[in-house]
Amino acid sequence: MKESFLKDLLKQIITKEDLIVLLEEINLTDNFIFKNISTPLSEKLKGKTREDFRGLVEKLEKENSHFRSPSEQFSFFQNLKKNLKKIPELKLELAFEASREFLIKIKQWFRGKNQREVILDLSVNPEVVGGAIIEYQGKYLNLSVGKKIDELFSNT
Amino acid sequence: MFNLTDQSFFILFALGTTIILFFILILVIYFFRPTKEEQERYIFLKTAEKLEKLMEQEVKKSMVTLNQNIQAFTSQLTEFYNKEISAFPIKMEEQLSQINKVTDEIQDKLLKETENKIAEFSNTYLKGQDLLFQEIKTKTEELSKNIADEIHWLYQASLEPLSEKVVQVEKNIDNYKKEKIKEIDQRIYEIIKQVAKKTIGKTIDLSLHENLVIEALEKSKKEKFF
Amino acid sequence: MSDFKNYLEKTKEIGHIVSITHSIIMVSGLPNLKPKEMIITEDEEKGMTYGLNENLAEVFMFDIEKLKIGKRVTRTNEIFKIPVTQDLLGRIVNPLCQPIDGLGPIRGEKIFLSVEKEAPPISQRAKIKNFLETGVTIVDLLIPIGYGQRELVIGDGKTGKATFLLQTILSQAKKGVICIYVSIGKEITHVKRVEEYLKEAGLFENTIILVATPNSPATIIYLAPYSGMTIAEYFMQKGKKVLIILDDLTTHAKIYREISLLLKRAPGRTVYPGDIFHIQAALMERAGNIINKEGEEISITALPVAETLENDISGYIQTNLMAMTDGHIFFDIEEFKKGKRPAINAFLSVSRVGNQTKELLDQELASLVRRKLAEYQKALEIARFGVELPEKTRKIIDFGEKLGILFNQDPKTVLSRGFQLFLLGLLLSGFWDGRSPKIMAVTIKEMLEHYKEGVFLKIETEIEKIKNTEDLISFSRNQLQNQ
Numbered sequence: 001m002k003e004s005f006l007k008d009l010l011k012q013i014i015t016k017e018d019l020i021v022l023l024e025e026i027n028l029t030d031n032f033i034f035k036n037i038s039t040p041l042s043e044k045l046k047g048k049t050r051e052d053f054r055g056l057v058e059k060l061e062k063e064n065s066h067f068r069s070p071s072e073q074f075s076f077f078q079n080l081k082k083n084l085k086k087i088p089e090l091k092l093e094l095a096f097e098a099s100r101e102f103l104i105k106i107k108q109w110f111r112g113k114n115q116r117e118v119i120l121d122l123s124v125n126p127e128v129v130g131g132a133i134i135e136y137q138g139k140y141l142n143l144s145v146g147k148k149i150d151e152l153f154s155n156t
Numbered sequence: 157m158f159n160l161t162d163q164s165f166f167i168l169f170a171l172g173t174t175i176i177l178f179f180i181l182i183l184v185i186y187f188f189r190p191t192k193e194e195q196e197r198y199i200f201l202k203t204a205e206k207l208e209k210l211m212e213q214e215v216k217k218s219m220v221t222l223n224q225n226i227q228a229f230t231s232q233l234t235e236f237y238n239k240e241i242s243a244f245p246i247k248m249e250e251q252l253s254q255i256n257k258v259t260d261e262i263q264d265k266l267l268k269e270t271e272n273k274i275a276e277f278s279n280t281y282l283k284g285q286d287l288l289f290q291e292i293k294t295k296t297e298e299l300s301k302n303i304a305d306e307i308h309w310l311y312q313a314s315l316e317p318l319s320e321k322v323v324q325v326e327k328n329i330d331n332y333k334k335e336k337i338k339e340i341d342q343r344i345y346e347i348i349k350q351v352a353k354k355t356i357g358k359t360i361d362l363s364l365h366e367n368l369v370i371e372a373l374e375k376s377k378k379e380k381f382f
Numbered sequence: 383m384s385d386f387k388n389y390l391e392k393t394k395e396i397g398h399i400v401s402i403t404h405s406i407i408m409v410s411g412l413p414n415l416k417p418k419e420m421i422i423t424e425d426e427e428k429g430m431t432y433g434l435n436e437n438l439a440e441v442f443m444f445d446i447e448k449l450k451i452g453k454r455v456t457r458t459n460e461i462f463k464i465p466v467t468q469d470l471l472g473r474i475v476n477p478l479c480q481p482i483d484g485l486g487p488i489r490g491e492k493i494f495l496s497v498e499k500e501a502p503p504i505s506q507r508a509k510i511k512n513f514l515e516t517g518v519t520i521v522d523l524l525i526p527i528g529y530g531q532r533e534l535v536i537g538d539g540k541t542g543k544a545t546f547l548l549q550t551i552l553s554q555a556k557k558g559v560i561c562i563y564v565s566i567g568k569e570i571t572h573v574k575r576v577e578e579y580l581k582e583a584g585l586f587e588n589t590i591i592l593v594a595t596p597n598s599p600a601t602i603i604y605l606a607p608y609s610g611m612t613i614a615e616y617f618m619q620k621g622k623k624v625l626i627i628l629d630d631l632t633t634h635a636k637i638y639r640e641i642s643l644l645l646k647r648a649p650g651r652t653v654y655p656g657d658i659f660h661i662q663a664a665l666m667e668r669a670g671n672i673i674n675k676e677g678e679e680i681s682i683t684a685l686p687v688a689e690t691l692e693n694d695i696s697g698y699i700q701t702n703l704m705a706m707t708d709g710h711i712f713f714d715i716e717e718f719k720k721g722k723r724p725a726i727n728a729f730l731s732v733s734r735v736g737n738q739t740k741e742l743l744d745q746e747l748a749s750l751v752r753r754k755l756a757e758y759q760k761a762l763e764i765a766r767f768g769v770e771l772p773e774k775t776r777k778i779i780d781f782g783e784k785l786g787i788l789f790n791q792d793p794k795t796v797l798s799r800g801f802q803l804f805l806l807g808l809l810l811s812g813f814w815d816g817r818s819p820k821i822m823a824v825t826i827k828e829m830l831e832h833y834k835e836g837v838f839l840k841i842e843t844e845i846e847k848i849k850n851t852e853d854l855i856s857f858s859r860n861q862l863q864n865q
Contacts, residue, residue, distance in 0.1 A: 131371070138395055
């Protein structure tokens with residue numbers, strides 16, 4: 001059950017900014033775990049976090065009875081934070097402002113080709129012109145149109 | 157029996173007393189006699205007093221003789237001094253007159269000598285002057301000739317490296333021109349490159365961008381980047 | 383294209399600065415980074431990789447002005463190197479071989495050499511056989527040094543160690559030996575005094591001064607002795623004899639301790655890291671008498687300096703340095719207070735390989751002088767009781783005092799071996815017997831004036847031919863009679 005929670009959660013996180021927001025939400029959730037133990041956690045989070053996240057917590061509570069104990073909740077969220085921080089970053093320098101749909105497409109491509117999750121860190125650089133400059137786990141690859149134009153003009 | 161009359165008794169008594177007194181006197185003298193040291197001191201003092209008196213007398217005598225001698229000596233000295241003082245100016249005058257004579261003689265001699273020397277010197281000087289002028293003339297003639305030759309030679313010599321320098325400078329100018337042209341070319345290329353980038357960037361639409369990104373990701377996958 | 387972009391395209395690896403602690407940065411990324419490899423930031427700042435953790439690399443940065451967290455860095459795939467050239471002679475540089483004397487850039491053909499090179503193996507080592515003249519009588523006689531030896535100069539601060547080292551440089555630079563003075567954490571005023579001393583003697587053109595001031599980053603100070611040794615190796619490979627002075631290695635140890643603690647290494651004895659012996663021994667081992675590929679003997683003579691406190695030579699770093707060198711010259715603060723200059727305690731100093739470089743005459747004289755000094759010390763102890771001393775003891779004390787006067791030397795005087803032997807010969811022949819030590823001091827002063835004018839050159843050359851003590855004494859006596 002918790003795996004499905006993670007899966008659903010990962011669908012929500014595309015970019016680094018999403019991850020930061022989520023981690024902040026989890027930190028906020030930690031503050032509420034040990035308050036008002038009789039009230040379900042999802043109730044306590046009403047109006048405090050995004051509805052998507054709150055909904056996921058509610059779903060988890062309904063599907064998993066063990067999850068109702070505060071200690072279980074606390075250790076779950078600590079593990080979740082640890083695992084989320086372990087997800088590698090894929091840094092892309094693009095020549096345009098990519099839409100959310102396109103980002104989801106990239107993520108799905110990555111998941112399909114490499115069977116791994118990834119967090120996207122995007123920046124816009126007009127020098128790129130087209131294509132992308134990719135950084136992943138310390139490795140760097142410049143596959144931009146801008147580089148090709150530079151090479152063209154340096155050879156003349 | 158033996159009868160002592162009062163008179164004989166008195167005489168005996170007086171005699172006895174005298175003897176006893178004499179004896180006591182001797183004892184007193186013996187016990188209060190001055191010691192050897194005191195005797196010596198007494199003798200010494202007495203002799204010292206006598207000596208002192210003697211010395212005083214002698215000193216007085218010698219003082220008198222000394223004064224007499226000093227007086228005699230001073231009178232002699234003053235006599236001598238006066239004699240000399242009176243004789244001194246006369247002697248000085250004699251000495252001065254002698255010195256004047258000698259200096260006059262020397263002066264005359266010197267004048268004569270210098271006149272002779274001046275005459276000699278001016279002769280030689282004039283001779284030397286003539287010689288010098290001649291020398292200068294010849295030398296300047298030679299020098300001007302040499303300078304003319306040198307100038308001519310220098311001119312000829314400078315023409316060669318000058319022409320080389322000119323060639324070198326022309327080369328440098330050419331190189332500089334080439335470099336500048338190259339720089340300008342590069343700048344032009346840079347401008348064209350920037351323009352090309354901007355133009356291409358504007359012509360690429362959103363879907364093409366997305367395709368290019370996916371292509372790049374595919375290529376990186378092929379290169380085993382992930 | 384800038385160096386950073388060049389290297390980035392070449393290596394295709396990138397990292398980011400994650401944290402900065404003084405001059406040490408932690409870098410993420412760069413999966414194939416190796417230890418001692420050079421890295422470069424996007425502002426062209428260079429650093430050297432020191433350690434590799436699971437996710438982060440520890441890098442020593444030598445230029446720290448524009449560092450900030452998040453800055454991009456890339457590998458260069460090259461070991462950290464410094465540029466060395468013949469034109470370093472007569473210049474004052476920092477450990478990166480950048481000039482700091484204001485005389486413009488260093489031109490000349492440069493070659494890049496790694497700062498951490500492996501020491502030559504035993505098969506390339508030759509026996510130390512040539513004597514290195516320091517010009518200081520007490521050292522040349524009793525604690526001789528050979529070319530290729532590592533001799534530690536140890537003592538309290540302000541006991542005259544730097545003066546002795548400068549006299550050695552003076553002596554050696556005159557003979558064409560390349561002298562490198564590495565100032566590790568010393569103030570600029572001290573370096574200025576060294577520069578002025580050498581310029582006054584007209585020998586600055588044969589020396590290099592390498593300076594790491596106390597206000598430099600700790601990594602620069604750490605690098606200083608390694609850079610100095612690299613420059614020494616460069617000149618050694620060109621066939622020159624090199625003398626390198628490392629002033630001082632106790633400061634270097636303290637800086638390394640600071641760096642290790644910043645890197646959160648486990649502290650060892652007296653909070654020094656466990657590998658402190660290794661890093662300094664590896665440096666010292668690079669000096670020595672080496673046989674090059676052409677079969678010639680080339681040498682680097684190292685004179686590292688260690689500072690003590692209150693004559694305590696049993697400190698951790700001090701004993702380490704004594705263990706990794708071929709002897710030590712001990713500058714005693716007690717001798718300094720008594721007015722002895724140089725304040726060297728010959729009994730507590732040792733030269734393990736220096737004696738094999740000396741002639742038989744010098745060895746005889748050294749053993750004679752040592753015996754006389756030992757007798758003198760014993761006699762002084764007896765004299766302390768205030769008893770009336772026998773004639774023999776008085777003679778011993780007199781001789782000992784006169785020997786002390788002979789060993790006294792002012793900072794700007796260096797004496798050749800010949801002249802030192804001549805003075806000793808005079809003393810042994812009884813020239814100063816019956817005269818007070820003060821008269822001896824005055825005579826020696828006068829002789830030194832004449833020595834500087836070159837009056838004794840003939841005597842010095844003739845003394846080189848003498849082989850034993852008796853001949854020396856008779857030679858000195860003859861010279862007196864001739865005078």
